[in-house]
Amino acid sequence: MADFEVPELKETLEVPKYVEGTMAHSAPYIAKPQFQEPLGYPGELVENWQQVALDKMSDLKSRYRSFQVYLDACVKCGACTDKCHYYIGTADPKNMPVARQDLLRKVYRRYFTFAGKYFPKLVGAVDLTKEVLDDWYTYFHQCSQCRRCSVYCPYGIDTAEISMAAREIMDSVGIGQKYCNEIMGKVFIIGNNLGLPQRALEDTLEGLEEEVEEDTGVAVKFPLDQKGAEILLVTPSADFFAEPHVDGLIGYAKVFHEAGASWTMSSYASEAGNFGMFIGSYENMQKIALRIRKAAIDLGVKRIVFGECGHAWRVAYAFLNTLAGPFDFLDPRYPVPQHICEYTYDLIQQNKLKFDKSENDHMTLTFHDSCNVARATRMGDKPGGQFDIPRAVIKAACNNYVDMPVDTIGEATFCCGGGGGLLTDDLMEIRVKGALPRAQALKTVTDEGGVTHMAAICAICKSQFTKVLPYYGFSMDQIVSVHQLVSDAIILTGAPSEDDSDEDDKDNSDEE
Ligand code: SF4
Ligand code: SF4
Numbered sequence: 001m002a003d004f005e006v007p008e009l010k011e012t013l014e015v016p017k018y019v020e021g022t023m024a025h026s027a028p029y030i031a032k033p034q035f036q037e038p039l040g041y042p043g044e045l046v047e048n049w050q051q052v053a054l055d056k057m058s059d060l061k062s063r064y065r066s067f068q069v070y071l072d073a074c075v076k077c078g079a080c081t082d083k084c085h086y087y088i089g090t091a092d093p094k095n096m097p098v099a100r101q102d103l104l105r106k107v108y109r110r111y112f113t114f115a116g117k118y119f120p121k122l123v124g125a126v127d128l129t130k131e132v133l134d135d136w137y138t139y140f141h142q143c144s145q146c147r148r149c150s151v152y153c154p155y156g157i158d159t160a161e162i163s164m165a166a167r168e169i170m171d172s173v174g175i176g177q178k179y180c181n182e183i184m185g186k187v188f189i190i191g192n193n194l195g196l197p198q199r200a201l202e203d204t205l206e207g208l209e210e211e212v213e214e215d216t217g218v219a220v221k222f223p224l225d226q227k228g229a230e231i232l233l234v235t236p237s238a239d240f241f242a243e244p245h246v247d248g249l250i251g252y253a254k255v256f257h258e259a260g261a262s263w264t265m266s267s268y269a270s271e272a273g274n275f276g277m278f279i280g281s282y283e284n285m286q287k288i289a290l291r292i293r294k295a296a297i298d299l300g301v302k303r304i305v306f307g308e309c310g311h312a313w314r315v316a317y318a319f320l321n322t323l324a325g326p327f328d329f330l331d332p333r334y335p336v337p338q339h340i341c342e343y344t345y346d347l348i349q350q351n352k353l354k355f356d357k358s359e360n361d362h363m364t365l366t367f368h369d370s371c372n373v374a375r376a377t378r379m380g381d382k383p384g385g386q387f388d389i390p391r392a393v394i395k396a397a398c399n400n401y402v403d404m405p406v407d408t409i410g411e412a413t414f415c416c417g418g419g420g421g422l423l424t425d426d427l428m429e430i431r432v433k434g435a436l437p438r439a440q441a442l443k444t445v446t447d448e449g450g451v452t453h454m455a456a457i458c459a460i461c462k463s464q465f466t467k468v469l470p471y472y473g474f475s476m477d478q479i480v481s482v483h484q485l486v487s488d489a490i491i492l493t494g495a496p497s498e499d500d501s502d503e504d505d506k507d508n509s510d511e512e
Contacts, residue, residue: 004429006471007089007436009443013408015082016091023092023433027138028426029178035185039284042174049173050128054111056172060165061112066158067165071108073155074098080149080159085414086142089433094139097149097159103135104166137175140166142430144420145278146371151411163420164280171279179424180275187288192237192271198224201267204240212250218492220257222249225299226264231256232296233265233340234272234316235307236459244462244481248308251483254490255344258353263305269295272312273459277319278421285315289323302331305338308481310370310458311419313339317377341457342379344486345389348396355489357399363453364400365485366445367391368438368465369413370458384410390457390482397489402449408441416456418464431464432471439472446474455482 033043046052061068080097082088087095094100102124109116109125116125126132145160170176186195196204205222212220223229233256239249256263269291276285296304304327306316316337321327327336335342347353369387379385387410395401408414417434445451456462456479465479 002429002432002471004432007433009436009440009472012444013088013437013440015088018093018096019091020093023086023090023095023142023430024138026142026427026430027134028141028422028424030137031176031178031181035178035181036171036174036176038185038188039171039176039181039281041171041176041181045174049133052173053128053133053169056169057108057112057165060168061108064161064165066161070101070157070162071105074101074105074157075155077154079152079154080157083149083152084143085146085148085417085437086144086430086434089417089436090142090430092142094135095142097153100139100143101157101159101162103132103139104162107132133170133173133175136166137170140170141177141422141427144371144415144417144422144434146415146419147375148371148412148415151375160420164277166280167278167421168280171281176279177421179426180279180421184275184279184284184288187271187275187291191268191291193273193275194237194240196237196240196270198267201240201270205265208246208250208253212253216492218257220250220253220492222253223264225267227298228300229262229264230301231261231263231303231305232269232292232299232301233263233305233307234269234292234295234312234337235265235340236272236309236312237270238459238463239307240270242463244466244477244479244484245308245459247484247487248481249483251481251485251487251490252307252340254487254492255340255347255353255483258490258492259347264299264301266295266299268298272306272309272316274312274315275421277311277315285319286323289315289320292320293324293327296327297329303334303338304330304336305340305343307340308457308459308483310372310460312459314372314376339379339389340483341390341393342385344393344483345380348393353396354491354493355397355486356491357397357489359489360398360485361400363398363480364402364449364451365394365398365480366402366404366442366449366451366454367394367409367482368404368416368454368456368461369409370456370461371413371415371419373457374411374413390455393482394455394485397485402445402451404441404445408437414438414441416458416461416464417468419458419460423460423464428467432468435464435468435472439469439474442469442474443472453478453480455480455485457482
C-alpha cells in the first residue's frame with residue numbers, strides 16, 4: 001500500500017530513539033511562478049536571495065515581538081523534544097520542536113546577535129547557505145503548526161509561529177509551496193479552495209435540497225447569495241461535496257431549519273479556510289478575510305457563523321476583527337463570529353432542538369479535538385468551551401460516547417498529521433507517520449471502549465483521516481462530522497415563520 005514503512009500500532013504510544021535524517025528526503029512541490037506572483041512573491045529563487053531572506057527576517061523581527069522573543073528565549077531544556085507527532089512518527093531529530101526552531105535560530109543568531117556575529121561557533125550560529133535553505137524547506141513543511149509543543153514549553157515558545165515565519169521568508173525569496181499557494185490563488189479568483197464556481201455551487205446546493213427532501217419529506221433550504229438574510233454561514237468548501245464534510249453541511253441546514261433562522265451562504269466568500277495563516281502571510285490572510293467582510297456587507301446580514309473548520313475558526317476567532325474589522329454593522333448581541341457548534345449548542349440549551357439519539361446507536365463515538373480549535377480558540381463564555389461544547393453537541397445526538405486517553409485530547413490533543421498546509425499527496429509519508437499518535441489513541445478506545453467512529457470539527461482533519469486511517473487498519477468511513485451526527489438524529493418538525501423566529505432569537509440573545 002505504501003512505498004514507505006508505516007509505523008506499527010502498539011499497546012501504548014512509544015517515543016522512539018532518534019535516527020538522523022529519516023525524513024530528509026521529504027519536501028513538497030515548489031510553487032510555479034504563476035502561483036507565486038499573484039500572492040506578491042517572486043516567481044522563483046531570486047539571485048540575491050540571502051539578502052532578501054535576511055531583510056525579511058529583520059522585517060518580521062520588527063513587526064512581531066513574539067518572533068524575536070521565541071528565538072531568544074529557548075534554554076534547551078528539552079521539554080518539547082518528544083511532544084511532536086512528527087518526531088514520534090518519524091524519529092527524525094529535526095522533527096523535535098526545538099531542533100526545528102534551531103534551523104532558523106542558528107541563522108538569526110549569526111546575523112542578528114552580537115555573539116553570533118563575532119563568535120558564531122560558540123553560540124551555534126551558521127551562515128545562511130543553500131543547504132540551510134533546503135533544510136528549512138524540508139523541515140518547516142514537516143510542521144503542521146499545531147502548537148502542541150508550546151503547551152509543554154516552560155517559556156511558551158510557539159514553534160508554529162517560527163514555522164510560519166520561515167515559510168514567509170521562503171516565499172519572499174521565491175520558494176513557496178505549491179499546495180498552499182495554488183489554493184490561495186483559487187480563492188482570489190473563484191472564491192474557494194476547491195475552485196468551485198458559482199454555478200457549480202448552486203447546482204450542488206439544489207441537489208442537496210432535493211436529497212434531503214427525498215430523505216426526510218421536509219423542504220430544508222440551502223440558500224445562496226440571499227440578500228437580507230440574518231445569518232451568513234461561512235464554511236469550508238469541502239463541505240460542498242465530499243463525505244463526511246457534506247453530511248455536516250446537511251446538519252447545519254437542518255439546525256437552521258429547525259431554528260426557523262433566515263440564513264445564507266455566499267458564492268463570493270464560499271470558503272472559511274484561510275491558507276494565508278499557514279504561510280505566515282498577514283497580507284494574504286487579510287485579503288481572504290476581507291472577502292468575508294464584503295460578503296456580509298453586500299448581503300446585509302446581521303450575524304456570521306462559521307462551519308466546521310479548525311484553522312478557519314482560529315483565523316475567525318483570533319484575527320478576524322484585526323484583519324477585516326470593525327464588524328460594527330453586525331448585531332452586537334451575538335458573538336462575532338460564532339461557531340456552528342456554539343449556535344447548535346445554544347439551541348440545545350434552549351430546548352429548541354429534538355433528537356432521536358437511537359438513530360446513531362449503531363456507532364460508539366469518540367471526539368478528535370482539532371489543534372487550532374483546542375489550542376488557539378475558545379467557544380462559548382466559559383474556559384474550556386472549545387472542548388465541552390462540541391462534546392455536548394455529540395452527546396445530545398448520540399447515546400454512546402467514549403473519550404480517548406486524556407493526554408491525547410483537550411489541550412494536549414495530537415494533530416491529525418495533515419494540518420498547517422501539509423494536506424497534499426506529495427507529503428503523504430509525513431502525513432501518515434504524523435498520524436501515529438492519534439491512530440494509537442483511537443486503537444486504545446477501539447479495543448477498550450468499543451469505539452467505532454471518530455467525530456471531528458475540522459475539514460482538514462476529516463480529509464486527512466479519510467486518507468490515512470486505512471494505513472493503520474481502520475476504514476475511511478470511521479471519521480464523521482459532528483453535524484453529521486446532528487443531522488442523523490435531529491427530528492425535523494417544520495419551522496416557525498421567519499418573523500416569529502427573529503423575535504425568538506432576540507428574546508434569547510442574552511443567554512448566548
Ligand atoms: S507546532 Fe506541532 S508540528 Fe510543529 S513542531 Fe510543534 S508539535 Fe510539531
Ligand atoms: S521546551 Fe521551550 S525552552 Fe525547552 S527546549 Fe523546547 S523550545 Fe526550548
